[in-house]
Every structure is written in C-alpha cells, then in structure tokens.
Amino acid sequence: MSRSNRKVVPECAQALNQMKYELAAELGLMTGGSAGGADTEFASExxxxxxxxxxxxxxxxxxxxxxxxxxxxxxxxxxxxxEQILKGL
Structure with missing residues (x-):
C-alpha cells in the first residue's frame, strides 16, 4: 500500500506545519524557542x-x-x- 501526504492545496503547507508545532508545544514535545513555520514534513522519515x-x-x-x-x-x-465557515454561508 502506497502512502501519500500530497497536499490538495499546497499553499496551506505552512499553516498545517504551524498547527503541528502548536499541538506539539501543547504536549510539551518542543525544546526551546516558540512554534513557527519551518518545513518539517519529511523530518520523521x-x-x-x-x-x-x-x-x-x-x-x-x-x-x-x-x-x-x-x-x-x-x-x-x-x-x-x-463548520464555522459553512455556518456563516
């Protein structure tokens, strides 16, 4: 089975990385500094x-x-x- 993390909207990559760092910070998984937007998509691989x-x-x-x-x-x-966006429509 092939896995793909291809983004449907590539322009959102930075926002998704920021969310990932915010959640990692909430879990206490970050060391030093503050959450930002570095490209880390393939760091674990x-x-x-x-x-x-x-x-x-x-x-x-x-x-x-x-x-x-x-x-x-x-x-x-x-x-x-x-849901918030659709609620406003």
Missing amino acids: LGGTASAGGAHVNWSQIATRDAGYIGGNITRRLVQQA
Whole structure:
C-alpha cells in the first residue's frame, strides 16, 4: 500500500506545519524557542530533528500515541474551521 501526504492545496503547507508545532508545544514535545513555520514534513522519515523559530522537535522520537494525537487534533481543528465557515454561508 502506497502512502501519500500530497497536499490538495499546497499553499496551506505552512499553516498545517504551524498547527503541528502548536499541538506539539501543547504536549510539551518542543525544546526551546516558540512554534513557527519551518518545513518539517519529511523530518520523521529522515530520522532528523526539525526546528521552528528556535524550537526543536525530534519527530523520530515522538511516541505513536503522541503523533496520532497531533494528527487527530489537526483534523478536528480543520473540521471546526470548515463548520464555522459553512455556518456563516
């Protein structure tokens, strides 16, 4: 089975990365600095440490449960935002 993280709207990549860092910060997974918008999409596949605005997250060391929490909450926030937009129509 092939996996693809291809963005439907590539212009949203920075906003999605920012959400990822905000949630990592809420979990206490960041060390130093503050959340930002560095491109970290492939950091875990490369086993590296990604940074955003001086903050670092070693994505290869994050527990599966925490990664699932981050991904699930990104989805929840995106659905909430879409509902708010549709409510205003």
